[in-house]
Amino acid sequence: MSLSEELAERLLSAIIDGTYPPDAALPPEGDLAEQSSMSRLTVREAIKQLRAQNVVRVVRGRGTYVNAPDRWTALAPVIRAASHSSHTSLSERLIEARRLIENGATELAALRRDETHLAELREHLATMREAADEGDTEKFVQADIDFHATVMRGTGNLFVPLLFEPFGALLAEGRRETSAIPQIRVNAIAHHEKVLRALEAGDPDQAREAMNAHMHQTATDYRTHVLKSGE
Incomplete structure (x- = not known):
């Protein structure tokens, strides 16, 4: 430097x-x-x-x-500034950003994913279930992140997976906070199952709707189980 x-x-x-x-x-x-x-x-x-x-x-x-x-x-300075802002504001803004990008990415992935992507998604989902049963938050978080990363790769667009690369540490931190709560793990697994079924069906509208519902549930869970518990 x-x-x-x-x-x-x-x-x-x-x-x-x-x-x-x-x-x-x-x-x-x-x-x-x-x-x-x-x-x-x-x-x-x-x-x-x-x-x-x-x-x-x-x-x-x-x-x-x-x-x-x-x-x-x-982007790098903005992320550094965001990480120093109020935690509540940062978490909610990250969910908003995820909704904007992941809804469209999942819609595209429904059209372009292949059997390798689907096999990976099933594996990540199985790991999420195992981690939930074991109460292993770190394992659950990594499987969750891997699931979404596979959806991004399933778009067949080299640029899409890079969109979230700078947010990696922030996203992992936010997921650790929410995934430590058993009910949120249950909700997350249910929504990931719906996303997977939509991708298996190759239905772009259903896939977008499933991911949007997941993002909505994520925001609701954060406000219900994390914010209120900290009040």
Whole structure:
């Protein structure tokens, strides 16, 4: 990592932790150079990198200001910012993102999946059942993640599996929280069974509906069993 990249990372961390909130001005270039013990050229390059991601904006004659995360254009900084937001907000937004992507992916997978994908899905579902019986949350979470990853690959579109790649750690964390609850495991297995049946039938409308119902149940379970228990 170059010095400018290192400084850009440090500034991004300070922005995310609230040292420089949205619409706040970053210190002048000279002050940043002194604080970081780096040259003005390095500071300028670091700011340029943040500008390229729309994390900050330069107002001529006034200085460099922080943009709100919803204006950032790079995924990695947005995910880092999201992980520092309220846990409730993060979990619900992840479910919303999953619904948008997975409903369509499952519809496409119903048309393109092959017997290898179906065999993998059956195996993952069987592992989920075993893990639920054993009370093994980690095993259940991994099988759940593997099931959805197989659906993504079943679309036959190389881009689809990559859509969730940056969210991997966040999705696993959220699933550990919900899958630790026995009733949620029961609900999840039932909905995964419906998704599998729709994919086996090769019915895109049924597949989309089954995944949408699963996402709806996931959101409901989170609000019912996780949020209320924490109140």
